[in-house]
Amino acid sequence: MKRILGLFVVLALGNAAQAATLTVNCFSNMNVSVEAAIPLWKKLHPDVDIKVNTLAYGDHHNALTTALATGSGAGDVDCVEVGFVAKFGESGGLEDLLKAPYNAKQYQSKVTAYAWAQSTNPDGGLYVFPADIAPGTLFYREDVLKKAGVSAASLTKSWESYIAAGKKIKEKTGAYLLHNAGFVAQAYIRAKVPAGESLFFDTKGQPVLNSARFVQAITLAKQVRDARLDANIAEWSPEWTDGLNKGRIATQPFGAWFEGTMRSMIPETAGKWRSVDLPEKSYATWGGSFMAIPKQSKQKELAWEFLKFFALNKEVQLNSFRVNSSLPSLKAAQSDALFKQPVEFLGGQVARPMWVRAANKVKGIESNRLESVATDAFAAALDRVLNNNVAIKTALDEAQSTVARRLNR
Incomplete structure (x- = not known):
């Protein structure tokens, strides 16, 4: 035994x-x-x-x-x-x-x-x-657009028409176009990456934070802020969740994965949201x-x-x-x-x-080891322009210098 x-x-x-x-x-x-x-x-x-x-x-x-x-x-x-x-x-x-x-x-x-x-x-x-x-997309509140008499097509025809639609939405409903103007800039730089470049760097690995793409991105964001079309609140904040929940925020550019996040974050708004391509049928990764x-x-x-x-x-x-x-x-x-x-x-x-x-239409772009550094530098430039009235060129030149210094260490 x-x-x-x-x-x-x-x-x-x-x-x-x-x-x-x-x-x-x-x-x-x-x-x-x-x-x-x-x-x-x-x-x-x-x-x-x-x-x-x-x-x-x-x-x-x-x-x-x-x-x-x-x-x-x-x-x-x-x-x-x-x-x-x-x-x-x-x-x-x-x-x-x-x-x-x-x-x-x-x-x-x-x-x-x-x-x-x-x-x-x-x-x-x-x-x-x-x-x-995570392909980029534009979520919008169908009920808010109907109340404002704004079509989904007007959101997507161009970046300028997106802003114009925001003005009509604000006038007719009091709702903001989006939670933060900076997200317009974030969407634009992702959607307009030239062939061969990465999000913040050119084909030779050099930073391009003061290029025309970034100037236009912040210009659009500033137009949104100056027209008071954004709530000027941060994503993932209680105020952001509340705004999305109560229809005070009409649109949300983000990755397609955000639909699942909204399901758990603001379940009571189910059925009120729709999704369209980013303006100008832009394709981006988020x-x-x-x-x-x-x-x-x-x-x-x-x-x-x-x-x-x-x-x-x-x-x-x-x-x-x-x-x-x-x-x-x-x-x-x-x-x-x-x-x-x-x-x-x-x-x-x-x-x-x-x-x-x-x-499957997003351009193939390589990553760069300083991408997180460039992300922070661009965010800081955005903040300085939108919240401290720093000139766009000044803010972006400083962001460019910050990344270039790290690159050359």
């Missing part, structure tokens, strides 16, 4: 030794998609557990910065937002997925083109893999998530299996969209019947084909 019991103990220990736990470090919101994929993963890999560690967006990326610099603290798989792709790629702490044993180039045709371009570092390496995409394998991972083969499972499995990508409105980067998922269904929150509008079309 003791010999049999001993055999059971040995077998139990043997099974425990074979079990594995894969750690995925994520930022909040994307963790919802990862956690939703675990039951599907367990069906294929019952002997491998997934542990998801979640931090707030900024905290996660700060922690990953430290982990890659020190060689300790990263996950087996780490989530990365688009603004940090090049920075982490140049850190030397991530696996190049184009190299063996990953050989990710074979999957390029399966992924939305602009997302693949974003994944590629200036050195030609692929240190992250696209997980979801966010996007990726996955990377840190070199310090002790389970790289398993990590690669999970990354492929998450990014290249149609059902996983669709499930992520269902729970989190994360638009799939996988082309095969974008053609699913799910995308042709009416969107209840948008009053039954069949909006998803429009978002997919927009995503």
Whole structure:
């Protein structure tokens, strides 16, 4: 009897030794998609557990910065937002997925083109893999526009007609065109990126924050502010939520993923919103998530299996969209019947084909390691113009100098 019991103990220990736990470090919101994929993963890999560690967006990326610099603290798989792709790629702490044993180039045709371009570092390496995409769109309150006698077409004909529509909306209803004038500038710079350039840098990697694109972007934003068409409040603030909820904000340019956010943030407005392309049928990207394998991972083969499972499995990508409105980067998922269904929150509008079309019209632009620095510099310039009456050229020249100094260190 003791010999049999001993055999059971040995077998139990043997099974425990074979079990594995894969750690995925994520930022909040994307963790919802990862956690939703675990039951599907367990069906294929019952002997491998997934542990998801979640931090707030900024905290996660700060922690990953430290982990890659020190060689300790990263996950087996780490989530990365688009603004940090090049920075982490140049850190030397991530696996190049184009190299063996990953050989990710074979999957390029399966992924939305602009997302693949974003994944590629200036050195030609692929240190992250696209997980979801975020084409830009313009959400608007159908009830507010009807009350103002404004058509959706007037919002999209041009950037100038968008502002003109805002004046009529304000006059007829008292509602603001949008929560903050700066978002007009943010939408414009994303929608007007010249071929070959990235959001803030030219083809040679030099900053372009004082170029004509940025001058026009802030000019439009200032027109909105001077006409008092924005509420001058910050996104994610209680005032912003309240304004969206009560119809005091008529439009919201953002990534298509924001439809899912609104569903949980302002559920009582369901059916009142619609979505259209950005003005002038502009196509832009507004966010996007990726996955990377840190070199310090002790389970790289398993990590690669999970990354492929998450990014290249149609059902996983669709499930992520269902729970989190994360638009799939996988082309095969974008053609699913799910995308042709009416969107209840948008009053039954069949909006998803429009978002997919927009995503596949976005120009492929590479990321830059100083993108987060340039983002902050441009935001500071916007703030100085809109809130401190600094001249546009002065503010943008200073933003340009700030990024150029960092680039030349």
